[in-house]
Amino acid sequence: MADTTTRKNKKDQSVRKILNAALLVFATQGYNGARVDAIARKAGVNKAMIYYRIGNKQALYQAVIHDIYQDRAAQLRREIQSISNPEEKLKTYIASVAAIMDAHPHFTRIMIREMVSGWANFSPAIFEEVSVTIKIVQTILDEGVEKGVFLKTEPLAVHTMVIGTLILNHLTQPVKNQIMAALASPESPSDNKGFDQLVPQVQRLVIAALRPAGVKHE
Known part of the structure; x- marks a missing residue:
């Protein structure tokens, strides 16, 4: 049970880092100018993790907006x-x-x-x-x-x-x-x-x- 909670917390922390980084990159570069590579570098994660946790650039953009409005x-x-x-x-x-x-x-x-x-x-x-x-x-x-x-x-x-x-x-x-x-x-x-x-x-x-x-x- 403790291991499951730890894994969930790590997942949540990773997603939070990704969303925070994506918000900054989308704000400064715009949707068309933003690159998933740049977001991954800013978040300090592997690009594959973004695709696995959230999805492609469009899905990531929607997740950023939803995160604020939810x-x-x-x-x-x-x-x-x-x-x-x-x-x-x-x-x-x-x-x-x-x-x-x-x-x-x-x-x-x-x-x-x-x-x-x-x-x-x-x-x-x-x-x-x-x-x-x-x-x-x-x-x-x-x-x-x-x-x-x-x-x-x-x-x-x-x-x-x-x-x-x-x-x-x-x-x-x-x-x-x-x-x-x-x-x-x-x-x-x-x-x-x-x-x-x-x-x-x-x-x-x-x-x-x-x-x-x-x-x-x-």
Whole structure:
């Protein structure tokens, strides 16, 4: 039994090394430019192990994306389960998206590449995983409309607004810091806020855009 557990742990560690290396290589080289040889070298494993544990390059790419998305929807459902306020639920969703980017900083580069390519390398299974999150957003928006705190809006439009804003800000943080420094004056020194401090601003702007005229913030 102990030997079986040890072998399983070694297998899990090998797969984790492969996925981490693949994430970095796909982010920097793109899907077409990435090579399984380079991923194997980065992971410190034999190329044959990648094919044996996961599969070819396409299977490896899907595994990397799935590794990031897996269980996210279930976790989001758990987080909003005890929240009765639709605005707070939407804030939790936005924070959840930001947390993915914070936990996997190279993932934003993959997403940008996919946007430019028209999502050419995303499989139907990945789109299905993404759609589960959008269905949760739909439920939050419907509840907000019912309670009179949100305008009726397409969930995909909200999801795209949140994803696009957070990805762009995540990738351009160093440039933003330089711009803010250039705009600073002795009377108004630069305040280089990190990505985590951007989240409340995105939450506030998205909710303000969804709020009907005359409805005040709770």
